[in-house]
Amino acid sequence: QVQLQQWGAGLLKPSETLSLTCAVYGGSFSAYSWSWIRQPPGKGLEWIGEINHSGSTNYNPSLKSRVTISVDTSNNQFSLKLSSVTAADTAVYYCAEARYWGQGTLVTVSS
Amino acid sequence: DIQMTQSPSSLSASVGDRVTITCRASQGINNYLAWFQQKPGKAPKSLIYSASSLQSGVPSKFSGSGSGTDFTLTISSLQPEDFATYYCQQYNSYPLTFGGGTKVEIK
Numbered sequence: 001q002v003q004l005q006q007w008g009a010g011l012l013k014p015s016e017t018l019s020l021t022c023a024v025y026g027g028s029f030s031a032y033s034w035s036w037i038r039q040p041p042g043k044g045l046e047w048i049g050e051i052n053h054s055g056s057t058n059y060n061p062s063l064k065s066r067v068t069i070s071v072d073t074s075n076n077q078f079s080l081k082l083s084s085v086t087a088a089d090t091a092v093y094y095c096a097e098a099r100y101w102g103q104g105t106l107v108t109v110s111s
Numbered sequence: 112d113i114q115m116t117q118s119p120s121s122l123s124a125s126v127g128d129r130v131t132i133t134c135r136a137s138q139g140i141n142n143y144l145a146w147f148q149q150k151p152g153k154a155p156k157s158l159i160y161s162a163s164s165l166q167s168g169v170p171s172k173f174s175g176s177g178s179g180t181d182f183t184l185t186i187s188s189l190q191p192e193d194f195a196t197y198y199c200q201q202y203n204s205y206p207l208t209f210g211g212g213t214k215v216e217i218k
Contacts, residue, residue: 035207044198044209044210044211044212045147045155045198045200045209045212046209047200047206047207047208047209050207058205058206059206060205060206061112061206062206094154094155096154096155098145098157098160098202099157099166101154101155101156102154103154104154
């Protein structure tokens with residue numbers, strides 16, 4: 001059974017960089033693409049981007065200039081960095097692969 | 112970007128009711144359509160992929176249908192544990208996009 005566990009800072013100031021990491025346990029890390037998805041409080045889901053085991057990425061154009069997703073295949077982990085955050089980036093951030101989701105991290109941006 | 116439009120945005124139903132949720136894509140998505148269920152404070156759960164294939168472990172009361180641009184999720188007999196928000200998602204082309212969600216509430 002595949003499990004995703006994520007962690008990272010939950011409170012940021014405007015202009016700082018959001019940084020989250022997701023570890024994948026069980027299953028085959030190299031078989032899938034791994035995504036980051038976010039959900040502002042009380043709102044719907046927004047796909048941020050994805051990466052595969054070889055490091056190939058796809059990003060949402062709406063965030064592309066600020067997003068970097070990277071992979072650490074030796075530890076079956078992948079990470080999200082989102083630069084220059086504002087209050088509009090306040091959301092629950094999930095790591096996911098369609099069937100498997102992390103527990104979510106609430107990231108609040110406030111001065 | 113492909114826009115995904117769900118309807119209704121919310122509905123009230125009783126236990127035992129048959130419920131249908133619609134998702135329309137702004138262009139054809141080759142049946143690369145998934146449905147998710149989300150309960151308050153929880154991560155979404157995958158129900159259906161490829162428009163009509165049930166994920167392992169998902170009860171058969173859930174079914175998906177449709178093709179091209181128009182898709183539906185049906186719950187055959189609503190149970191208390193099914194009250195949640197449901198999202199469709201297209202994964203035919205980047206960026207992947209979600210519908211706005213349908214909140215299923217108790218009547």
